[in-house]
Amino acid sequence: MRNYILILVFLGLPSTLVSAQDYLFAGDRFPLLIEKNESRITGLGVEVTQQVMAQLGLNARFEILPWKRLLHMAREGSVDGVIGVYHTSRREAYMRFVEPPIYVDDVMLFARKDLDFSWKGDFRDLQGKRIAVVRGWSNGEVFDKQSKSLRINELESLDAALRAVGKGHYDLAVGNIRNARTVFERRNLNNVVEAIEPPIATLGVYITLSSRGRLHNHVDAFAQALGQLNDSGELKRLQQAYGLH
Structure with missing residues (x-):
């Protein structure tokens, strides 16, 4: 398997085909949090997730999906994280809410x-x-x-x-x-x-991790890295960059 992956890299095929360690984060089209601009998915939630995952030494990829479908995927663990979630007791049954919220x-x-x-x-x-x-x-x-x-x-x-x-x-x-x-x-x-x-x-706007996703054992580490972004002022800087004061 390792040799097969090296061959794919050599051939220059897309990284999503190569890396089994690309963790999927998704959201609906939420302005300023996660949205598609031309060919790129951008937003406060995307940048925060990228920085947190980088601190953990992990890679993230992003998709925009219909909200009800996305919640179903979170229940079954076919998405690792969801961007732009309000807390409810029902959602707590299948998603881990990472403190602090990235916006209110x-x-x-x-x-x-x-x-x-x-x-x-x-x-x-x-x-x-x-x-x-x-x-x-x-x-x-x-x-x-x-x-x-x-x-x-x-x-x-x-x-x-x-x-x-x-x-x-x-x-x-x-x-x-x-x-x-x-x-x-x-x-x-x-x-x-x-x-x-x-x-x-x-309401706080959260990044959540699916309880059945591949990051379910990384909740504490994810929260610690997110807390560091908040304590350092980087989260506030990103909010201001997107006009979210």
């Missing part, structure tokens, strides 16, 4: 600017409202629990949810402000849809 998101309600709606944090104010959420996303365990008694409609993306609110198909959408800002700019929604204060949740 505000999860917001979004409405048309001409909607007569007041929100002070009381979920009873959401009764009767048509609410669009993203399929497979958690919006914090409190909202997830409350949503069972609300008029919830699942859409494939926050882009679709915000556009639907802008067209009046739904009263409200739920999602994080980081993703929403990108949609506002791309879809020219700034004069149509707005975020409603206060946030419904403030």
Whole structure:
């Protein structure tokens, strides 16, 4: 087997065919955390993972995958790590959450600017409202629990949810402000849809390791290396480089 790998290297074949030690990290298209720019996958989560893995002497490769499929892969261990995860007790059953979070998101309600709606944090104010959420996303365990008694409609993306609110198909959408800002700019929604204060949740954004993946025995070492990035100020520098303050 060793001679076979050396032959592949000599022939110049892609490293993904050569190295059995390329650990797979993946995420959905999460602006500024993990996204594809031309032929490269970039983002805060990608750079943090690369630095942590380099400290461990390990190689990482990255893919962007649909969120529900990615969570299934994490359950079965066919992906080693997931970038951009909010903590829930259900996810804790099959993913190890590595402290500290790499960023903190505000999860917001979004409405048309001409909607007569007041929100002070009381979920009873959401009764009767048509609410669009993203399929497979958690919006914090409190909202997830409350949503069972609300008029919830699942859409494939926050882009679709915000556009639907802008067209009046739904009263409200739920999602994080980081993703929403990108949609506002791309879809020219700034004069149509707005975020409603206060946030419904403030959630840490984590890199997780699959409990059944090849890195499940490296959680402590991964956390130590990530902690060093945080303590040294490098994590904050990377956040600022991506405009995440």
